[in-house]
Amino acid sequence: MTYIEAIADGLRQAMRADASVILFGEDVGVYGGAFKLSKGFIEEFGASRVIDTPICEAAIVGTAVGAALVGLRPVVEMQFADFISNAFTQMVNVAATSSYRAGGCVPMVVRAPCGAGTHGGPFHSQSIEAYFFHTPGLKIVMPSTPADAKGLILGAIADPNPVLYLEHKALYRSQRGPVEDGLAIEPLGRAAVRRPGRDLTVLTYGMMAHRSLEAAERAAADGIEAEVIDLRTLLPLDLDTIAESAARTSRVLIVHEDRLRGGIGAEIAAHLGEHLFTSLDAPISRIGAPDTPVPYAPPLETAYLPSVDRICEGITRLGRW
């Protein structure tokens, strides 16, 4: 099953299991979604549960909050993750603070197709996680495999809090893999060790999980064994798994597609620097995008994204430190 089919499978299982799960957003119904993820949904679940909306990201997220407050479990789609800036107030000031302000639970999932590598240019390629990572009350997940794509969409729907579900567009049809049948829920908050290793820890997620694994295999040919950890849930971070691995290998490389400045890697590095300083044998290193918008033309977009070569160099440099 492909990554996009796995998301759809998880969503379909959830909608079959619970009539309070509904899907709405721009073009998700009759058209089946801009990426055809929800193709066939309106036929199976009807127009009352698979709802085409006007172009109104703030109202889409806001109505999801309202529907959640009266007992539904809405899943809404941002057609592209980039568009979520229009809904920033509802995400950050309304949904995220609801529990703290008055114990109001908002079991809402906002699906956001994100990431570069599909030549979408500055408005259709962004990584948006860092904007929301700063916000208490939200959860953020980003699967890299079909199994996790399904498990985490179900985990996100099962969670009583607002969850930002980041699905990487470049993985939609490039990733294929086995997926469990039925309601295979993956609870949020657990990282996965994708490749064990003794020499250093690579912390990564999303499309970079694949590039990091490829780079780690290449470095292994030179005798460097990198442990690759796929974070999967970015908020809350699985700090136990991260710290256990970092303390064991004593070297940490963080790889993400998002920009370095103020990114999730910066927070992880600060955390490890504060709590594991004496266990580390090398400076914590980071690889990510430069401080620019995401460019369109292939030579620029390729240069923008961390490459397998760059990650391999980073692994080798740290492994030999």
Added chain:
Amino acid sequence: MTDDARTDAPAAPDAAPDLTPADLERFYHYMLLQRLAEERVVKLYQTGMIVGACFTGWGHEAVAVGAAAALGPDDVAATLHRDLGARLVLGMPLGYYFANFLGRTGSPTRGREGNLHIGGLGPRILLHTDFIGGNVPIAAGAALGFTVRQEPRVAMANFGEGTLATGEFHEAVNMAAVLRLPLVLVCWNNQFALSTPLAREVVGPLDVRMAAYGIHACSVDGNDVLAVHRAVREAVDRARSGGGPSFIEGRTMRVRGHSEADDASYVPRPMIEEGRRRDPVERFARHLVEAGVATQARLEEMRAQAMAEVDEAQAWAEASPPPDPSELEHGVYCEATPWP
């Protein structure tokens, strides 16, 4: 005032043909309760017992109570920071009001919010959203939820005229109109958004503008509780019977500052004087006497009763402890429960 000729029209004798004297007394009770509770809170603020900002709905008691009283027992409302009377009609204990202002744990916010920023109160009051315009999509979402579940319930949103300048308001109204959601939009046009007068927020009559969404829109005297109630009840009935959203402008006047820290010196004095002359609480009291619903003695008795409720609510709130600093990081997330 948008139109004195319209706003000064007294409540017609047949304004409330199916409202019983008990209903009318109930309206007056909640209007009076809002007024007396707000008088008390202003005093507490002025003596330094309330920190931060202090907002009231002074002069808006008719639109607060008249609109909320038009909802059915299973309907919900998205609230405004001035709509104490509406919350009381919908079942909020008055003690929460004082506890929230005083930052006490007796309030559902346990001191994490102040003012009238209380919500999530049982099934009828949606979680309060303080961003102007932000509560309209929330109300639309509740209405969407009712539609999905095929429940004959209605959602109402209370908001001010300045909200009509925001994007979220228009996104939500457009979506509600397109999907024909059971939504009632109650606009409290109190003429000023902080210091900005209506004419600098919105051009043209509000009901004319809103009718362009393809929804029913009307404008009523927002200081006349019966006029508000009648218009909102029609809108609620329309929403419940599948007629989609409606917009009701209640024309009123903010007779105090935006907050108690604001002297409203930018408001032309005649507007405030006219607003005070049309005070909705006093006006309804006169109506009750003139219509033979209540005697002056009965009104005095009701006032004493409401004052006793205010005293009791304040005492209850003051007996509730302030939050312990150890609570600071509690409650950021809801605890997981089994699903499905």
